[in-house]
Amino acid sequence: MDLWFTELYENASGYTIKIKETLYSGKSKYQQLDILQTEQLGKMMVLDGLIMLTEANEFSYHEMIAHVPMTAHPNPERVLIIGGGDGGTAREVLKHNCVKECVMVEIDELVIEKSKEFFPQIASAFDNTKLNLLVQDGFKYIEDNKNAFDVVIIDSTDPIGPAEPLFSEHFYKNVNACLKSDGLMSAQSESPYLYNEIIRQMYTDMGKAFPIVKMYTGYVPFYPTGMWSFAFASKKYHPYSKPRIDMIDKIDNLQYFNKEIYCTCFALPNFARKLLDEDDK
Amino acid sequence: MDLWFTELYENASGYTIKIKETLYSGKSKYQQLDILQTEQLGKMMVLDGLIMLTEANEFSYHEMIAHVPMTAHPNPERVLIIGGGDGGTAREVLKHNCVKECVMVEIDELVIEKSKEFFPQIASAFDNTKLNLLVQDGFKYIEDNKNAFDVVIIDSTDPIGPAEPLFSEHFYKNVNACLKSDGLMSAQSESPYLYNEIIRQMYTDMGKAFPIVKMYTGYVPFYPTGMWSFAFASKKYHPYSKPRIDMIDKIDNLQYFNKEIYCTCFALPNFARKLLDEDDK
Numbered sequence: 125m126d127l128w129f130t131e132l133y134e135n136a137s138g139y140t141i142k143i144k145e146t147l148y149s150g151k152s153k154y155q156q157l158d159i160l161q162t163e164q165l166g167k168m169m170v171l172d173g174l175i176m177l178t179e180a181n182e183f184s185y186h187e188m189i190a191h192v193p194m195t196a197h198p199n200p201e202r203v204l205i206i207g208g209g210d211g212g213t214a215r216e217v218l219k220h221n222c223v224k225e226c227v228m229v230e231i232d233e234l235v236i237e238k239s240k241e242f243f244p245q246i247a248s249a250f251d252n253t254k255l256n257l258l259v260q261d262g263f264k265y266i267e268d269n270k271n272a273f274d275v276v277i278i279d280s281t282d283p284i285g286p287a288e289p290l291f292s293e294h295f296y297k298n299v300n301a302c303l304k305s306d307g308l309m310s311a312q313s314e315s316p317y318l319y320n321e322i323i324r325q326m327y328t329d330m331g332k333a334f335p336i337v338k339m340y341t342g343y344v345p346f347y348p349t350g351m352w353s354f355a356f357a358s359k360k361y362h363p364y365s366k367p368r369i370d371m372i373d374k375i376d377n378l379q380y381f382n383k384e385i386y387c388t389c390f391a392l393p394n395f396a397r398k399l400l401d402e403d404d405k
Numbered sequence: 406m407d408l409w410f411t412e413l414y415e416n417a418s419g420y421t422i423k424i425k426e427t428l429y430s431g432k433s434k435y436q437q438l439d440i441l442q443t444e445q446l447g448k449m450m451v452l453d454g455l456i457m458l459t460e461a462n463e464f465s466y467h468e469m470i471a472h473v474p475m476t477a478h479p480n481p482e483r484v485l486i487i488g489g490g491d492g493g494t495a496r497e498v499l500k501h502n503c504v505k506e507c508v509m510v511e512i513d514e515l516v517i518e519k520s521k522e523f524f525p526q527i528a529s530a531f532d533n534t535k536l537n538l539l540v541q542d543g544f545k546y547i548e549d550n551k552n553a554f555d556v557v558i559i560d561s562t563d564p565i566g567p568a569e570p571l572f573s574e575h576f577y578k579n580v581n582a583c584l585k586s587d588g589l590m591s592a593q594s595e596s597p598y599l600y601n602e603i604i605r606q607m608y609t610d611m612g613k614a615f616p617i618v619k620m621y622t623g624y625v626p627f628y629p630t631g632m633w634s635f636a637f638a639s640k641k642y643h644p645y646s647k648p649r650i651d652m653i654d655k656i657d658n659l660q661y662f663n664k665e666i667y668c669t670c671f672a673l674p675n676f677a678r679k680l681l682d683e684d685d686k
Contacts, residue, residue: 350631
């Protein structure tokens with residue numbers, strides 16, 4: 125018997141992958157979680173029918189969402205991750221020795237528990253004493269903490285389901301207030317090939333909350349179209365103001381990120397610039 | 406009734422797309438050609454079951470395979486395209502006014518004929534008086550023409566089927582001989598996420614034929630993983646030796662390529678560097 129899992133994009137195209145077996149299937153208060161053993165890409169995590177990560181290629185997403193803001197800030201000591209229940213983003217953040225505390229706020233305990241069980245290499249940061257893991261609503265946490273962090277990383281699912289409040293002007297203004305005066309943030313921001321309206325709205329909202337807003341991109345093969353974008357928003361530093369470029373060589377075990385990637389990932393194809401109303405020349 | 410076309414990668418993952426109707430289905434001496442109307446991405450061309458292009462996103466592939474070598478050469482007057490029967494690469498090459506002649510050698514007349522019929526906007530270059538279109542074996546043409554071109558572009562299918570001879574040391578040495586003393590070439594070179602052995606072999610072979618060999622990449626959502634690589638091989642010029650950067654603003658109707666893309670597309674993630682035995686720091 126051949127088993128295939130298929131994720132559809134706008135019910136008109138999709139990604140399909142051969143499955144050896146279902147390792148876990150369950151439902152939390154927030155979402156459906158499935159963990160599948162694929163033939164080609166190791167274990168795979170699926171939330172509400174959407175692929176979150178594959179063991180083989182998760183490095184691309186986690187390195188790009190974490191190391192770009194961590195490089196842009198001259199001294200990121202206190203870092204906040206909203207979401208990211210699998211632990212991959214925390215693992216990358218904690219590769220930076222300058223970090224004194226990494227607070228991670230994940231709403232869904234089931235994702236954390238099952239990541240520890242099925243993805244120990246991704247969830248490795250959960251044992252790190254610098255990690256302060258809180259199971260609660262990230263929206264609320266951000267509202268309650270002001271002027272507290274150097275870097276905030278929004279490692280959320282799509283703007284449908286539990287992550288919906290994380291895509292709003294109100295939320296980005298709270299993130300701004302949660303950051304110190306020279307703080308900055310990153311957030312996953314969907315594929316520019318597919319989700320034009322979501323992206324336009326997201327960057328418009330972010331632009332009302334931050335003086336500096338940029339898009340950067342990376343190759344993430346398990347997400348729709350393989351082109352994934354990330355929003356960079358900052359109160360003071362541009363990506364090239366005070367980046368810690370020389371530190372990049374000292375980060376352990378990078379499979380994607382490097383100095384050149386940092387220096388080039390903000391370059392956008394014309395169709396993506398147009399989406400952000402940037403000049404296309 | 407819902408119709409879906411699915412292309413599998415190594416029979417373990419794949420891309421699937423909803424089809425409204427089959428517009429053409431036929432077989433030439435060389436391959437099976439299907440043209441399908443998709444719901445999401447316009448018309449789609451499929452050769453031997455592999456997606457060649459979609460109307461909505463073909464610009465990414467054609468602009469990247471054509472404009473990178475055309476920018477790297479200081480004065481590309483004579484250009485040769487091997488393959489590229491749909492006409493998209495020729496369309497991009499002929500946007501450069503400096504071109505005096507573009508020779509295009511496509512082995513399969515059926516692809517040309519059906520592109521004219523179903524993809525007139527992609528096949529627009531077939532009416533250009535600077536285009537010299539030859540229906541013959543590109544391998545043989547290259548062997549018979551020495552010291553004749555400034556730029557050669559290998560716009561081939563995968564190294565299985567009619568394009569197989571276009572992936573060999575012998576062929577790349579012929580391309581070298583077909584180029585003038587300061588000539589350079591580009592070629593599609595598969596996805597670094599999937600085809601490690603093919604890519605290693607291809608770049609090793611190319612390295613035996615050219616002193617300068619580099620990989621560059623672009624986001625091509627209709628090809629496996631969405632990360633597509635291109636080989637750049639050159640007898641004299643590095644990508645940054647004498648690039649015609651200022652000319653880029655004058656190229657008409659670019660949906661992907663721009664100055665920043667040229668200046669950043671040679672940056673590779675660590676896993677791709679490793680594939681080419683480059684230092685990963």
